[in-house]
Amino acid sequence: MAAAAAVDExxxxSSLDQVYTQASVKNQSRRWSHLVETFKNSFSLSPQFIARAPGRVNIIGEHIDYCGxxxxxxxxxxxxxxxxAVELDDEPTKSIDRSIQVQAINLNPSYPEVAFKYDPSSKIPIGNGGxxxxxxxxxxxxxxxxxxxxxxxxxxxLPKSIKFLIDGTVPAGSGLSSSAAITTASVLAVLYIHSSTKLQIPKTLVASLAIAAEQACGVSVGGMDQxxxxxxxxxxxxxxxxxxxxxxVPLELPSLPSTTFIIANSLVTSKKLDSAKEQYNLRVVECRIATRILTDKLLKNTRDDSKESTQKYPKDxxxxxxxxxxxxxxxxxxQLVLDTLPEVKLLGDPSQGLNLESILQNLGINRHQFDAEILKGMVVEPRGGTYxxxxxxxxxxxxxxxxxxxxxxxxxKKxxxxxxxxxxxxxxxxxxxxISCQQDYECSCAELEMITISKSNGSLGSRLTGAGWGGSSVHLVRDKDVSKIIETLKSEYYVSKFPHLSSQELVDACFATKPxxxxxxxxxxxxxxx
Incomplete structure (x- = not known):
């Protein structure tokens, strides 16, 4: 049985069947055993614990967490x-101001080995984009x-040294939150290593620190993934x-008819760190612009104009x-705010958008204020200069x-x-x-044509999942249609566009899943x- 823990811990x-569905335990057992043996061979010592964090699939609610x-x-x-594995000092340290060596190896050869030193009282430099x-x-x-x-x-x-061996099965840029998996697992490992309450780590704390960690990397995430x-x-x-x-709040799908989600990776990589200024962060900025314009229109009689700009406007x-x-x-x-949109002309024509000059005029601010209050340190590059x-x-x-x-x-459901x-x-x-992601948020891509393929073969609901601009799609299907839809996606999408994929690569790209x-x-x- 798992160790007793409060709901938020x-x-x-104590066994993998508490982590994975029964159908997955056998393969995962081999994988975890391989990780332990590889750790021993790589570092000539045994690991002391394993931190795990899964990816996620967003069923619905895209690009709205950062709007609150x-x-x-x-x-x-x-x-x-x-x-x-952690090597500790023999004696309690007299100061937290000293360097500790970290070595991290990723089983994926695409990711180079990392070594760095840190002391708990100062920041570790980041910013290489890796x-x-x-x-x-x-x-x-x-x-x-x-x-x-x-x-x-x-x-x-405090540790003298820390050694990590990392194995990830969430494809990078797939829209399934590989970045959240690594930040979450890393936060969990760091807390476990350094905290005196190792067996009582609150979930809310792990989530909030993982959110902050990814935001510090330069992506304005809202917190759903972590x-x-x-x-x-x-x-x-x-x-x-x-x-x-x-x-x-946990929710259950109806047991009948029995349904499954299929995740299909377009194999078009969408890396938030690399494309944030033209895509993800730009959408965050456009939402801030809209919020500011709507505030001026809808709350003009209740807003306290004596306050600083950052205080008189809502945070999201x-x-x-x-x-x-x-x-x-x-x-x-x-719904009431939605009903007002056609009346708010300063939001611009939906077919044309607004350039920066028009936005500054509509907001009644200058470029310096725009940078400080809207961009807040982010760099964005709208296509054609249009927001x-x-x-x-x-x-x-x-x-x-x-x-x-x-x-x-x-x-x-009764x-x-x-x-x-x-x-x-x-x-x-x-x-x-x-449809909304494709037309209003423009975060879909041509390769997500797999949505059309799936719907024409029995999918009840299909949509992109994750940030978009590539990545994956998720499909709600009846259990009886799972094999047919997966095989059709393989033959009509993957084999056509990616003929050199191996059998295992096909399995990894398109699969059925349960929560x-x-x-x-x-x-x-x-x-x-x-």
């Missing part, structure tokens, strides 16, 4: 493992927390809210929605409503007689989400994995 499983709205993902089987930035940033945010909370004290035995990775539950979708604090679109209709439910308040705040905010508001409708459908209608309705919401468990620490490596 990271799981400490709730999302609906699940954790998946592909994950990242960190096997670790995978190691996520690892180093996890050290920075975790140690900042431990020092500020006095968890890391002078009486603590939260799903931490809070995942087997066979459960997760409705995640971020306001006022992280709240996770959700806060604007709440301020506009404080006595309404969030879905109703969203589209109207389109982006329309997507965010309609997508936020779809998330609430999705949850409502799952919670209101009997199996309702199940067919529920499944068809949530599939319809997924299809509507894809899986979240991040965990495996601390007993003395018994065989099972």
């Amino acid at each position: 990271v799981l400490l499983p 709205f709730s999302v609906l993902p699940s954790a998946i089987e592909p994950d990242l493992l960190i096997a670790a 995978w190691s930035d996520y690892l180093k940033s996890a050290f920075n945010t975790s140690l900042d927390h431990l020092i500020s909370s006095s968890t890391l004290e002078e009486s603590t035995k 939260t799903a990775s931490v809070f995942g539950q087997p066979d459960k979708l997760l409705h995640i809210e971020f306001t006022p604090t992280i709240k996770v 679109l959700r806060e604007l929605v709440e301020l506009y209709s404080p006595n309404q439910s969030i879905p109703k308040a969203i 589209k705040p109207y389109n982006r905010v329309r997507h965010v508001l309609t997508e936020a409503l779809r998330v609430y409708k999705f949850r409502e459908l799952l919670e209101k 009997s199996d007689n309702d199940s067919e209608e529920v499944i068809l309705s949530i599939g319809k919401l997924m299809n509507e989400s894809q 899986e468990g979240g991040a965990c620490l495996f601390t007993d490596l003395t018994t065989p994995f099972s």
